[in-house]
Amino acid sequence: MATTNVSQDGFKLVSYKKRGNKSQSSQRQERGINGSARAGSGSSRRAHPQAKGAVDEAKKGGSEAKAHQSQAQRQRRYKKVNNTGRHDPGAKNRVPERGYWGGRGSQGLTETSKGQSPAGTRNQKTITKYYIRRASHEGASCRPSQSDVDHLNGLLLCRPQASCRGGVMLHQCERVPKHYVLEEDPTPLPQSVSGASIALHSTDDTFSSPCRFYFEAINSNVFRTTFTTSQHPAPPYPSAKRPDPSFSDVTAPKISTDPVRRSRTITLGNVEAVIEWTDSPTVSLFLDGSPEPIHRDLQFRSYALDGTGIAHYSVYKKDTLHVGLGEKAAPMDLSGRGFIISASDTFGYDAYRTDPLYKHIPLLINVTPSGCVGIFSTSHSRATWAVGSEIDGLWGRFKVYRQAHGGLEEYLIVGHTVADVVRSYAELVGFPLLVPRYMMGYIGGGMKYSMEDSPRASEVILNFIEKCKEHGMPCSAFQMSSGYTVAETEPKTRNVFTWNRHRFPDPRKFTEQCHRHGVRLLANIKPYVLANHPAYEELERAGAFFTDPVTKKTAVARLWSAGGGESGEGSHIDFTSKAGFEWWYNGVRELKRAGIDAMWNDNNEYNITNDEWQCALDNVPVPPGETRKDIGLWGRALHTELNGKSSYDATVEIDPDTRPLILTRSATAGTMRYCASSWSGDNVTSWEGMRGANSLALNAGFSLLQCYGHDIGGFEGPQPTPEHLVRWVQLGVHSPRFAINCYKTSPDDNLVGDVIEPWQYPSVAPIIQEAIKRRYELVPYTYSLMLKSHLEAIPPQGWTGWGYESDPEVWTPALFKGDTQYWFGDAMLVSGVYEPGVSTARVYLPGRPGDPGFLNLNAPYQYLVAGRWHEISSPWEASIPVLARIGSAIPVGKPEPTTCLADGDPEFSGMEQDDWRGVEIFPPPLHRHSGSPTEDVPADATNTVETKPGTTWYRNSWLEDDGISRTEKADACTVSIAYAVARDHIQITARMKKEGDFEPLWARNGIHVKLPVGEERVITSEEAVVDIGLDRKGRRVWKVGVEVASV
Structure with a gap:
């Protein structure tokens, strides 16, 4: 059998293949389940360490799928393998049946016969010879010149391979024009x-x-x-x-x-x-x-x-x-x-x-x-x-x-x-998209909840929401893992855009019940279709998948199908195809109609091992003269980007007035034009991993992944200890995204897995409850950081040296690591404790000339000099180090989910209104201010200092909108707080500038000014001032009127 390809230079590459005799039964065995390619994830999946070897071997095995198969044939391919994920030993030596080795990207001027293939895998059934002929319009051939041969060797023999080590591709065939x-x-x-x-x-x-x-x-x-x-x-x-x-x-x-x-x-x-x-x-x-x-x-x-x-x-x-x-x-x-x-x-x-x-x-x-x-x-x-x-x-x-x-x-x-x-x-x-305000709260989740059959998964999730209320731990959103798509009958695989009607008998009723509790739902969707999916054959006929250039048929891969250690054949959605893009688009629309609030684009890394898979390209612009369709050139990551676009476009069509939210695991630079949020994927429970996650978040922020976080407590691995869970929650509260979601499998349970619940350790539940309530108090601050990110590209979580480039210490290796401390906004410097049994942390407080220093937000509430390293007391029962920059301000709200809409939303009828606002201010302590009537404090984007004889004005501002309208339609307002510090009083002004019709519900109620613990000076203002007394933390609180004006 001969296969001919024509290169862009006009050469014909003819591949001749001779096959050894194989029985039909042996060929069928190669097409069946040879083992586990994947384990499971709640964002993703995986079982336990024993499955890893099976994963590696299964990738070497490969398989070919027939274009059309009966339902019974496809089902046989999805029978469960044993829980270790092992497969038959012969699979590791099998190679795909192909017209030539490795497709267009691996052939060169070579001959391969009964030995090592160019990729280094033994193939004793294939003899391949390559002939190169000059193609003419008449189809004749001639012997190529030496320069032609050299050129083709450059194109073919030096084709880059997919595998890399240490950031270096295994091939190297450089030629430098001079x-x-x-x-x-x-x-x-x-x-x-x-x-x-x-x-x-x-x-x-x-x-x-x-x-x-x-x-x-x-x-x-x-x-x-x-x-x-x-x-x-x-x-x-x-x-x-x-x-x-x-x-x-x-x-x-x-x-x-x-x-x-x-x-x-x-x-x-x-x-x-x-x-x-x-x-x-x-x-x-x-x-x-x-x-x-x-x-x-x-x-x-x-x-x-x-x-x-x-x-x-x-x-x-x-x-x-x-x-x-x-x-x-x-x-x-x-x-x-x-x-x-x-x-x-x-x-x-x-x-x-x-x-x-x-x-x-x-x-x-x-x-x-x-x-x-x-x-x-x-x-x-x-x-x-x-x-x-x-x-x-x-x-x-x-x-x-x-x-x-x-x-x-x-x-x-x-x-x-x-x-x-x-x-x-x-x-x-493109600037980061603005996330809905509800994403600033606690986001619950876990694979187990949507995998339950008795009681039904829908009941289990509603029970989780009720427990959150019982334990005084508010929840704003829930990540619904892919268990809702698992088929009710064998093979019980995950079939995207389908509902398991046993677990969720009435999806719309279920979403309404969640909404009445004030909880939004994010539905997990994966951009691949298993061969036993009800829509597979229809999608295959429509050309929604990639094409294998060797077989000229649908490209097939092994994909995660059910639990850990279970996989089956299927195909990735080709988002450059009109059929694939529109099918996904329609699936998202149906989820929106069922009441799903946001899409969770998961498993969208496009782990495709063949550069030669062909894209349809009938749904994207193609540059003039471009004839190549291979995914190597167009890029796997392109499909991640278009996956986001399809989800975004469909969401906007169904609900054009509401701010769309697409959560994505994988991302490109262009993906974030459609996806507002991401996270660090399937992390593992470890103290070192918790520490390293800070570095990941900082580089993500530099790269405009600015509503970004981690699965608190670890997605994979053992359950965290009570101390470890507390430490991780304390960090998560002071980060852009606060979510607990996991899939903790074991050799005994690789299907449903275990979850982390914030109340699971009664001894520390009150500490975690207090931390989650603090998360909700900080929503006005955190959400303003999101607005500033959207408008100015300022990362909410930033490197210690951001804005402090004049401080020599920020250029040292200790702070280059970025794994122990960071800025959360411009008011709080946050550190952590990353070892068990440790109750102190070493923190560097950056400084600029004349910088007034920092205040510890936790006991003993001391003043700390800027530009120095400090040892901060941080017992795990209390807090991690959180230091407020003197002269800054932190807006705070109610310690629970609230709505900014005056008339509320009938779908979320039980939510509290956002009609109270406080602001924590941090004036220089009296002893620090004594003898220094004028402070020389540098300015930054949101904290400026205006110095007059005898007076220092600290000026801060934050942004607010209704938190839910499309950004193109939302009106915003700017709240400005300025305060000047004297020996016996603190003078304050509060002003609001409105753009459009939006006015915060709290605006006419005034603002509650909270002073640091131990601060006894009184508040004065041109507006009305009322002494409220002490709050539950022992801080003096004063109510001040707000001057409201329209732009």
């Missing part, structure tokens, strides 16, 4: 309307087609670079749309070209870009006239072709901070390490060692005291970043981005601070 000429007319390259650009093409005669290099200024601090050939096209569906150049913030760009030195200089305000092409092109960026570049490409090796992909080398600055890349293992500093830029389902990962994790975001930011540079690639193709992890004495210190397929489109973003870079990145890819 002779470039300036293009006066860069057609067909994109034109820059400003002229602040340069276009070059290579003239090396060793390449079959020229390499094109293009550099342009997008604005005063953002530059775009492309490096492409006809075989290395620009990303066909970039994760950021190319913006039109705009220079409104600076004078006209200054451009000078030196033809002798082969260089061009583009000056934009305080940023200068120098492009040189005496050899391989290099870009150097200078900031504020510094003689040293803030960024420079590596000379002689800057832009290289690497098989079907590219590599970009730049100079690595040792001992500086590197952050970003979406979600990477701790520590926060990425320097000296290698990373795979891809997403994977990393159940039970190691927070300090596992790579990759769940996100595909190729944004790397180098942060230094003299300025910062972000490097962002728009490709969805798999890649690696070696951030100084490779050392070669000849080349000096370098970092390198290697991309498996296609050419380079990259943005360089310059800023004085990391805040400048993150905001400019947001302007490029």
Whole structure:
């Protein structure tokens, strides 16, 4: 049998295959269940350690699915395997039946016969020979020239492989074009309307087609670079749309070209870009006239072709901070390490060692005291970043981005601070979406609840909600795991967009009952369809799945089907197909009609092991002349992004006035234009993991994953001890997202699993109750952080050095780790205790000149000097270290879920109204203020100081809206609090500016000003002031009127 493919260069690749004789029964065995490929997850799944070996072996086995099978045949493929997840030993030596080994990406000018295949797997049943023929219009063939052979070897033999180690791809076939000429007319390259650009093409005669290099200024601090050939096209569906150049913030760009030195200089305000092409092109960026570049490409090796992909080398600055890349293992500093830029389902990962994790975001930011540079690639193709992890004495210190397929489109973003870079990145890819206000509360969940049959899962979930009330632990939302989709009859697999009517007899009645308790529901949905799914055959006929280029049929993979250690064959949804996108869209619409409030896009990493699977591309724009359809070029991560878009679009259609919420486990830069929230996936219960999660959250924040959190207590692993659970809850309360969700399987129970409930240890239940109520008190503060993130791209959870770049200590290794402390907003510095039996924590309080210091929010409530390390008493029965910056303000509300809607919502009739507001202020202590009538305190975005003779005004503000309307329709207001401190009193003003019709329900009731414990000075104001007395924490409280004005 012969298979023919034609490359873009006009070559025919003919594959001849001879098969050994096999019985039909042995072929059927290869197509059946050979073992467990996956275990289960509540966001995901997995059983226990014994299953890991079976997972690895099953991936080697592979299988082929027939295009059409009877229902009985498909069901046989889903019989349960034993709970260890083991499978028959022969599976590990099986190989897929293919027309040629490994598809288009693995063949070269080689012959394989009865030995090791090019991928290193033994194949004794296949003899493959390759012949290359020049294709003509008449179909004739001729012997290729040596240059043709060399070129095809570059394309075929050096095709990047999927597996990587330490951030380095196993293949390497670099070729660096060295002779470039300036293009006066860069057609067909994109034109820059400003002229602040340069276009070059290579003239090396060793390449079959020229390499094109293009550099342009997008604005005063953002530059775009492309490096492409006809075989290395620009990303066909970039994760950021190319913006039109705009220079409104600076004078006209200054451009000078030196033809002798082969260089061009583009000056934009305080940023200068120098492009040189005496050899391989290099870009150097200078900031504020510094003689040293803030960024420079590596000379002689800057832009290289690497098989079907590219590599970009730049100079690595040792001992500086590197952050970003979406979600990477701790520590926060990425320097000296290698990373795979891809997403994977990393159940039970190691927070300090596992790579990759769940996100595909190729944004790397180098942060230094003299300025910062972000490097962002728009490709969805798999890649690696070696951030100084490779050392070669000849080349000096370098970092390198290697991309498996296609050419380079990259943005360089310059800023004085990391805040400048993150905001400019947001302007490029989109600012974080605004989450609904209810997501600031406690989010419950756990696989077990939706897996129960007796009593029914619907009753179990309602019972959980009742228990929350009984224990005084309010709950705002519940993550409903995929147990609601498990079929009622064998094979009892998880079938997305179906309901188990035994567990949920009336879905709409169930959602109404949850809503009456004030609890929203997030439904788990997974973008794959098992072969026994009722809709599988219909979707297959419609072309909703990927195509295997070898069989020309639906591409099939082993997928998690039921409990831990159980898997079956099925197919991933191809979201570039109209059929796949629309089927998913319609499924989401039906869930919304059933009363589901938000979608939980889970298991959407697209762990596909073959770059050659073909996309339909009938639902996305295809660049002119682009003929490739392989997922290697278009990217697995593209489908994660489109998965988010389909869920978002359907949600908005059904409920256009309500703010959509899509929670996603995997993400790209573009995904977050549709998904407002994410989390760190299936973490494991450990003290080290709890600590490392802080680093993950900080890099997520740098990457605009700003409503982000962790499964408190650990998704996988043993139950946390009472002390450990308390410590984790204390951290979670002071984070953007507070959720407890888990799937704790064991050898004895790999299907239903166990859950963490906040009241499960009676001895510590009161401590956890108090912490959850504090979470609700902080909702106005936390929600304002979300609004500021949406408007200004400021991470709610930030690095200690954010805004404190002048403090030398923030540039030390201890604070580069980012795993022990962080800013929660601009008022609270939060640390933790990460070992059992420890009752103190060492915390650094950053400082700036004249900084008034910090106050401990917990006993002994002491004043602490800024710019020093402190040992903070933190017994686990009390709290972790939470320090308030002097001069700041924290708005607080009721310790329970509330609604901001004046008329309420009939669907949520039992909710309290948000008609009370307090604000905790932190004036300098009297003894600190004594003798210093004027304080010189620096300003930041939300806390400013206005100094007059004898008076210091601390000014703070926060944002409020109704918390539920679409952001395009929601009106917001700004609340401003200013206070001046004297020896015997504190003068305060409270003002509100309304935009539109929205006015908070509490506005006419005044605001309750809460002073620190031990603060005895009285409050004065131009508005009415009432002394309320002491609150339950012993703090003095004063009610102050609020001046309300419309903008």
